[in-house]
Structures are given as C-alpha cells and as structure tokens.
Amino acid sequence: MTKIGLEIHCQLTNLESKLFCSCKANYREFEINENICPVCMGLPGSLPRLNQEAVKKGTMIAMALNCITPEKIAFFRKNYFYPDLPKNFQITQLNLYGDTSIGGAGSITVGDKKIRITRIQLEEDPGRLIYEGSSSKNLITLVDYNRAGTPLVEIVTEPDFENPRQVRDFLNILSDLLENLGVSDPSLEGAMRADANVSIEGGKKVEIKNIGSFHDLEKAVHFEITRQESLYSRDIEIIQETRHWDDKRKITISSRSKEEELDYRYFLEGDIPWVRIDSKTQEKLKSKMPESISSKKERYISKYDIPTQVADVLSSDKFYSDLFEESYTEANAKEIANIITTDLMGLVDTREKREESKITAAHLSDLANSIQSGKISRNSAKNALYEIVKTGKDLSQVMSELDLGNVSDESELLGIIQEVVSEEPQAVEQAKSNPQTINYLVGKVMQKTKGKADPKLTLELLKKQIE
C-alpha cells in the first residue's frame, strides 16, 4: 500500500512582527536585508523575545485541526550550520519531554478519509539564499535575512494519504482553513511550503524536499510513486533517502548531501521560559475563533436555502465569504450568493485581480436589492458588476453612465410591446392558445431594449395586450 505523509510549513503572514523580534512578519515589501535587527540577525548578545500573538495564533490553528493543546509549551534548539540561519540553530518545538509542542494528535477529514495530524510546532523561518553567476565556477551565494525569524507553524501529518489526489484535496482544505482563521494568506508566494515522504509496499521511506508550490507537491508525489513502482517491478531495492524536487525537470533527484546524517542535538531553549496557555486562556481563544468553514456552509444551506454547491464555494473562500457576511440580509442572501458565485468569481479569480478589485459589500447588497426590485436585470447587473470591480463607483452612477437601468416606465415599455405585437402576428396568435410562446415575445422585447426591460412588467403588459 502506498503511504504518503506531509510536513507543511505555513507562515503566519497576518502577524505584525517576527517570532522573536519586532521586525515585520511581512518581509516581502522590503529591499534586501532591510527588515532585520540584532535579534533576527543573531548578533552577539541578542536574545529572543517571544511574540505572544504567534502563540495565540498557533494555538488557534491547533484547535481548528482538532489537536490536543498542552497547557505548557516549550521551545527547543535545532542545531545545524547553514548560511541562511543567522544563529546556526533554529528555535523550534518538538515533543522531547512529553507533549510540549503547541498542538498534537489532531485530524482533518478529506472526503471520507481521516488524515491524522501528528504535531504542530511553532518555529522561525530561516533567511533566503540567492544564487548569482552563470556557471558553477563563478557561482556566488548571497543571503537575504529579511525572512529570518518569520513566524510559521509546521504541521506534520501521519502517513495517511494513499494517493496524490488526497494530498491535493487535503492541502486545499488546509489552506482554506488557515485563511478562514485569519492567520495566513496562503496565496502569498512562499507562505505555504511542504515536504513529503512517500513509500510503497515493500520499499523504504523516501523524503522529498525543496518543493516550491502545492501544485508541484502533487506532481512530485506522483513522480515519486511512479519511480518507486518502476524500481520495485524491476526488483531494485528502494532505499531510505532524501531526494530533492527538481523544479525545472519536474523529477526528484537523490541528494547526496549529508543532510540525513545530521544530528540536530536538540535541547531546551533556555532563553525562552516555558509558556503557559492555561485552559482559561484556551477557552478565551476558542471563543474568539472565527466560525469554521463547515459551520458556515451548514448555516448558508439551512438558513438561506442556498444550494449545497454554492454554499461550498462561498464558505471555503474567505474573500467571498467575508463579502457575503458583510452584505447579506435575510431577504437578499440567496441573490448575493448567486451574484458572487456566478458573476463575481470570474472577475476576481487571481490574487492580483482581488487586490485591484474595488468591490465592497455595499455594492453587492445594492446590486442584489436592485435585481430583486426589478430596477436592473440580471444581465445588466453583470455588466454593472464588471464596472464596479474596475472602478469602485456606486451602482447608481454606473447604471446611469452605462444606461443600464431597466425600462420600467409603463408607457415606454408599452410602445415597444406594441411594436413587437405588430411585427409578430403569428406568435401572438400562438400565444393565445399556448402560454409557452409568450416567453418568445418577452425575448423579443428584451432584444429591443438590450435586456433592460423589467421582465415582470413586460410579461404583465404583454399578457394584457394579447388578451
């Protein structure tokens, strides 16, 4: 049987500062080596100052993943030399003396498969290496420490996955969950990274590192299973090793480095006393946690009669569900859900588009209310939405600028209807006996008004005309 386990690193991008100093957690907007201080540079004499917010966020993640959350947590040093690691040790967590990591023994369900979470640990990200030079002869390694000390959680799973598909589904669920919690923005480059270990029946465990994106993770796992199966079928032993994902060639390569022989000499970080997170604090955190995706979904379906598929999309995407939550009323909930999932989705399908988008909850409720009261047709609403996302103008302004308002003036509409009736005598005759045909006539009116005729009123007036 194929067994796959994951180690996922997720940066707590929504925090203000780094894990042990007051440099920014959002290092991405800085020039190289501008977001640093004596602490995150590991200068002689500097000491770590634990970011208490990170502890809270980490505990919330652990709770959301149904983990055990110990009342006392400890930090450890993981000792190894690497130029991106300012202190040449990483401050991290593990369960060396009992459960001292921020979370343990949790699970999430993916489809009907339960994936067990072994452990969640709070730790610091290292810096970043930048390579310059064209050949190995003039290769220069530069180090950018802006990222060093960024808070992240490492989520370690049991080897419960059986195929790459489950891996992908799990990661999607996980990243939605983290975003919904408000702890991280998984769409930021490098905010979520993962290593995988893969073994097939009769083979040893192989670890794959250096996978840059979730998309590649699925590919890497797939490649690795195929590689191992082909070895097995040819009676070649599958050895325990660490392999690196080659991003360009999309294959895994055995890493000849001594990494796997490293002895990290873990021991307690004396500069950070044990942290107490007692049950009272935990209860408080729990009460402050945002509603879970599944509970939102349940509510959307049962309370507002929103179809399951629509509720699924709406609840799992924080951007949509935030817009929805801020805009809906009992009366227009379904309409808003509909606008978001049919029309808005196509307009804001990338991170960049979302950032540029000018739409607000007020726009959405305006739009829904106008559709419901017949001021604008669904068709015109779509055009208005496009303009609103682009410019952020009020609906009324957009409607008048683009002439999108419904023709709901009875006399104006009547004139058009009379035109249609005189142009389509055959259809009018048919409509007298077959009510279905009347829809054809409504369509004709719509054509003439470029979709702006108030459909209810049109139908009403048409019926009167024909009788």
Added chain:
Amino acid sequence: MNLKISALEFVQEVKNGNISAEDFVAKTLERIQSVDDKLHAFLHVNEKAVDQAHEIDKKVKSGDRVGACFGMPISIKDNICIKDSKTTCASKMLENFVAPYDATVITKLKEQDAVFVGKVNLDEFAMGLTTEFSAFGPSKNPWNTEYVPGGSSGGSAVSVSAFECIASLGSDTGGSVRNPASFCSTVGYKPTYGLISRYGLISYANSIEQIGPLTRTVKDTAFMLNIISGLDSNDNTTVDNKNEDYLSEIDSGVEGKKIGIITEMIEEGTDPAVLSATKDAISKLENLGATCEEISLDMVKYSVAAYYTITATEAGSNLARYDNIRYGYDFPVEGYEFNSYIAKARRNFGPEVTRRMIIGGFVPSTGHAGKYFLKALKVKSKLTRDINEAFKKFDLLIAPTVPILPFKMGEKIDDPIALFLVDINTVTANLTGKPAISVPFTISNGLPIGIQLLADSMQDKSLLQAAHALEQTVSLPEVPI
C-alpha cells in the same frame, strides 16, 4: 585625589562638590596608564571618558537632574555590548566586532550617569578561570603579578582591586565573577537567575549565567544592583523584583540567622589556609548572633561534571553563530564552498573554546546524550531539589569561594581537569539559579581569600545584608601596587 574611595563615597563627594567627576575620571585614566602595563586589565580604554565626566559635572553645577552614579568610572567586561564600541569577548573571532546596540545594563547605567572607562579582559568567551585564555594576553593579579587574577572576569576584578575604576560588571557562568573577586580581594556577586537582564551579554551558557557587579564593598554592590536589576522586555528570563531597594536595611545583620556550612566544600582538597579562614568566618558570624551547622549536599560531588557537560552543550550552540558570514574578522569568502569556509573561519577560536565546543558537539549528540547531557540535567535538578530542601532549614549557606589560593600563571593552564575542579564551590549557585556572593576575608602569604555566602532564590537582599555584616568584621591591607 584618593582613587581608593567606594562608589557610595564617590557619589557623596561629587554631590557635595568636594571633587569633580572630571578630575576623578582623568586621574583614573592616568592610573590605568601607569599600572595597566603590568596588569593588563584593559582591552580598550574609552578616550572620551573625561569629556563625558565633564558633561555630568556641568549638570551637577547647574543643578540639573543627575543620575545616581554622578560620573562614576566603571569598567565593563568585554563580553557586554556597548553601542559603537568594540566588543571582542577576548577572541580573535570578534576582534573587529563593534556592537550596534547597548546591553540593557549599559542602558541603565548610562541613564544613571555612569562613565565607562573601558572594556576589560576575560578568558575567551568567558571560558576559563584564570584569564590566561584571553586571545589578547593574560591579566595579572595586582597582589602578586606572577599570579593569576582568577577568571573569567579577571579584568574586572583586577581593575577594581588596582583602583583603575570604582566598580566593574562581569559575568558569572560557573563562578566567573566570584572566583576573580576572591583571588583579587574584591566583592563579587552573582544574583538570582533572572534578576539582571542578560540582553547584550554575549552568551556562553545562557541557562545559568548572570551579569554581576565587582565592587570594593558590599554596599557598593547593593548600590549597583539597585540600578541594573529588574524586569526587561528584551530578556524573557528576567524576573520582577518590584524595584526592590537593596541598600535600605543593609545594616540588618545576621542575628538569629541560620547558616548551613556545606560539608562537601570544606572537605579534602581545600587548602589549609582557606579552611582556617572559613572557620574564622563562621565563628565571626556566630559572634554576630548567627547559628552555624554543617549540611551535606551530596550532589555537589557531581556538580562540576554536570556543569561542564551543560555549559559545553550550550556553548556549542551559542557559539555556532560565529561563522564570519555576518560579522567577525577579515577573511575573504571568495573561492570557498560555504561549509569549508565556515570550518576554516572557525579555526580562529582559541584552544579552550575549541575544546569546549568539541565536547559540546559530543555530549548532547544522539547515542551519547543519555550518558552525558541528560545525566547532567538530572544532577542539576537533583542538586536544585537538595538545595531547596536545605533552604527550608537555613537562611544562608557558607563555603570558601575557591578551595585553593591564587596560583602562579602557567601552573595549571595545561591541565584542564585540574582547572575545572577549581570551580567546585561556585558552580552550585549557577546550576541551581541561587544568588551567591564572595566577600574578601583575609590575606594569606600575600594572597587573598574570599568567603562565599549563598541564599535562596530572590533572597538577594538578605544575602547582601549578611555579606555586609561579615565584611564589617574584617580589615584588610591595601593592594601592593
């Protein structure tokens, strides 16, 4: 100008306008100029010290608010960061390191108008107890320059004892303040773990070390402690002392106090002169109304082994950052793969540091941790349990600071184990986090002997009171330099 006055006397004299800080600091620098060739306490002298004192005098004259130190000249062990000044740890690895920030203790002293006359010598990265392991040459004992001054805060003790400053800050990981204080006849104090911020102290074994003052009198130590102690948001291990005033009630004495004599620290291996001084001290304390009784702390036998195992482990990790990539000494990187560069750059460490880092790579490693590191942690926790038990019965514990007299330079430098054992009486306070102080007690054949008192955690105030009482019973000759 009398450079031999205490800190409290200095403050009073400047306050009263009898002396100026500028004159005093200028004379202090002259003194350094004239004696430090022989003693080598200083690694760098602050050329701006006189100007800084001048500025403080101006405040005194104009009636502005003046900090509690009134321009007092202080020396700082060169493993404590002062902004824009070299902080070398007496190591070639940090030969060119200029600290970009102030340690918390430095910030606090600056706020109180202290003047730093210079950075003083130590064993490289504070590893040693003779100051012979300084990469820039040893310091010498002012009582006899053929003898070691103790260590690792040797420069601090020498500078205070030879009147090259009024007070000094050292650091104490296993006795590094108390040992040289004892060897040079100054007061040397290691507070309760967490009482003084370590922010800006370059770590050797961070879980047990503390910054501590070296002064002429116990009162001066209390004065310094008032300034530098307390919670610090930059050091998560600091404890809240609620702005305790350590100087008030310093005269409370020891009447009615129960003092335990640690059996394991007066047994074989203790020099007869040291032993008799200890007995003398005990009877003096008894005369003041204390009751003294022996108490055995069995784990003391293993304390030195545990101490070296734990400190080596932490040193191996704390000193890993010195890879010369971000700061350090001049050594171009071109042509090296990083692993070989780091390995080569790190050869600039001296022999003692190298020895301890090698031990530190071994004792906590997979397959060996159980036999060494974890066992050492067990000793530490048992020792702590035992001493906590002892403090249920006793207010204070007493022992010689060092079991032997100062020895000649070069005598033990090639015998690491013999050197390690000199720490036997001091490491207990570090391993258990308890406060301890060495009080100058007598001079035997021209060499100083200090007596050590220990108290329970956060009982620093009553420790200083007892030390002050003991200090009042002795009168010591002047240093012959």
